[in-house]
Amino acid sequence: MGTDIQEELQAINAKIDMILAAVNDLLGRKRARAETKKARKEKLSPLTEEEIKEHEKRFVQLFDQWMEGHELEVQTELEKFDAEQIRRFADANNLNVTSKMSVQKVLRLISARFREKRQLQVGIRGS
Structure with missing residues (x-):
């Protein structure tokens, strides 16, 4: 009878060890995810003068395309930007x-x- 109890205790201890290992593994993964998320959220550096000029030049090119009637192409091109790129593009403009x-x-x-700029151009030409 004593050996039966000891065998059961050993089985319980083995299960507890497995549970602890699984919990530690989950905690490790959770910490790793939190660290990568934090690393991604690091604040981006402010736009440089060169970046601003590039974005402004691109804005003018896209606006000219848009004015020529290529609205869908411009929309598609803007949608290709990732979230941070499009925000920086907009901020620069x-x-x-x-x-x-x-x-x-x-x-x-x-x-x-784009629509505001078009209205301004049409208004200036119409005056």
Whole structure:
């Protein structure tokens, strides 16, 4: 009878060891995920003058394409940008964007700016 109890205790201890190993593994993975997420969220450096000029030049090119009637091509090209790129592009062109803003909202802001710019150009020509 004593050996039966000891065998059961050993089996229970083995199961406890397996559970502890699984918990430690999960904690390790959770910490690793948290660290990678934190590393990704590190603040990006501010835009340099060169980056701003590049983005402004690209904005003018896209606007000219848009004015020529290639709205879908411009939209497709803008949608190719990843979230951080499109935010930096918009920021360089004096659009009020935040790091939490969705890509779709940033795209709407850019489209609105294109429409505003068109209205200004049409208004100047019409005067």
